[in-house]
Amino acid sequence: MRPIIVISALVVLIAGWFVLNPRQNKATPITLTFHAQMGDEPLIYDQFIYDNPGGQGQFRIRDFRFYLSNLSFGHGDETYAEPESYHLLRFDNADSAHSITLPAVPLPSIETVRFLIGVDPAANSSIEVRGDLDPNSQMAWNWEVGYKFVVFEGALQVGGDVSPLVYHVGFSENAREVEFSVPAVVLADGKQEVHLTVDLAKLFDNAAQIDMQALPSVKFNRTDAEVLANNYANMIAPSF
Numbered sequence: 494m495r496p497i498i499v500i501s502a503l504v505v506l507i508a509g510w511f512v513l514n515p516r517q518n519k520a521t522p523i524t525l526t527f528h529a530q531m532g533d534e535p536l537i538y539d540q541f542i543y544d545n546p547g548g549q550g551q552f553r554i555r556d557f558r559f560y561l562s563n564l565s566f567g568h569g570d571e572t573y574a575e576p577e578s579y580h581l582l583r584f585d586n587a588d589s590a591h592s593i594t595l596p597a598v599p600l601p602s603i604e605t606v607r608f609l610i611g612v613d614p615a616a617n618s619s620i621e622v623r624g625d626l627d628p629n630s631q632m633a634w635n636w637e638v639g640y641k642f643v644v645f646e647g648a649l650q651v652g653g654d655v656s657p658l659v660y661h662v663g664f665s666e667n668a669r670e671v672e673f674s675v676p677a678v679v680l681a682d683g684k685q686e687v688h689l690t691v692d693l694a695k696l697f698d699n700a701a702q703i704d705m706q707a708l709p710s711v712k713f714n715r716t717d718a719e720v721l722a723n724n725y726a727n728m729i730a731p732s733f
Contacts (some may be wrong), residue, residue: 519599519600519601520598520600521597521599521600521602521603521685522594522595522596522597522598523566523594523595523598523603523685523686524593524594524595524685524686524687525564525592525593525606525686525687526590526686526687526688527582527584527591527592527593527689527690527729528588528589528590528688528689528691528732529557529584529589529590529591530589530690530691530693532692532694535589536554536557536584536589537554538553538554538555538585539553539554540553541553541648541650543694545649545651545704545705545706546697546698546703546704546705547703547704547705548705549651550649550650550651550705550706551649552647552648552649552650552658553647553648553650554645554646554647555646555647555648556585556645556646556647557583557585557644557645557646557693558582558583558584558632558644559610559642559643559644559725560581560582560610560611560612560625560626560632560640560641560642560643561580561582561593561608561609561610562578562580562612562616562624562668563578563607563608563609563613564578564580564593564595564606564607564608565578565606565607566598566600566603566606566607567600567603567604567605567606567607568600568601568602568603568604569604571600573598573599573600575595577623577624578608579612579616579623579624579625579626580593580624580625581632582691584691602677603675603680603687604674604677605672605673605674605675606672606673606675606687606731607670607672608670609668609670609671610642610668610669610670610671610725610726610729611642611643611663611667611668611722612626612639612640612642612663612665612668613668614668617639617640617663617665617668618638618639618665619638620638626640632644634663636713639663639664640663641661641662641663642662642663642668642722643660643662643663643667643696643722643725644661645658645659645660645693645696646658646659646660649705649706649709651706656706656709657710658705658709658710659709659710659711659712660696660710660711661711661712662711662718662721662725663718664718666715666719666722667718667719667721667722668722669722669723669725669726671726671727673730673731675687675731679733687731688731688732688733689729689730689731689732690729691729692728692729692730693728695725695728696724696725696728697724699723699724699725699726699727700720700724700726701720701723701724703720703721703724
């Protein structure tokens with residue numbers, strides 16, 4: 494009988510501990526919704542309506558997608574990191590938006606959000622399928638193990654001439670960390686969604702201004718990839 498008595502006592506103690514420490518068993522559902530824009534306007538595909546930032550002509554967007562990984566949330570000195578946290582974001586839909594929902598973040602509330610634009614070096618050098626990472630996908634390089642972190646494809650029109658634009662960035666050193674605070678008012682009154690803006694204009698006009706006519710393609714050149722990575726480092730921001 495003694496083992497049963499001991500186990501019963503432990504159950505009572507554990508249950509009492511959770512009652513006295515409600516923060517330990519409270520989970521918060523959180524949705525992050527990313528809205529793709531060009532400056533202050535929603536992103537529009539397949540139209541020559543955007544000016545070449547560093548030169549002549551107008552460009553159109555055919556494809557834009559990127560990896561977001563290592564998503565974590567903070568509350569005070571507590572942190573929750575999403576397991577297998579690899580998301581491929583794309584915006585070719587009616588709302589030009591992409592949502593990531595975590596049904597149960599084990600924190601009483603959310604004060605900070607942190608993630609990478611890109612893929613961490615360990616996962617980027619692996620062929621293991623996890624999250625949205627798939628070495629057989631269109632986002633994987635076909636010349637070495639690894640992934641394209643950011644993909645932009647389109648075309649530039651200068652006068653009557655149309656030429657392709659291809660920007661694929663994905664060396665491990667091109668991952669960029671994003672971190673921001675979430676004011677308490679954002680999740681007040683039961684709200685569970687945080688909205689963020691993805692400003693594609695900053696990919697080409699930020700720390701450096703890109704002349705698409707002079708640089709129509711980036712794939713294998715580490716210097717050019719670094720320039721674009723420094724540009725997209727702050728293309729995502731909360732829209733509170």
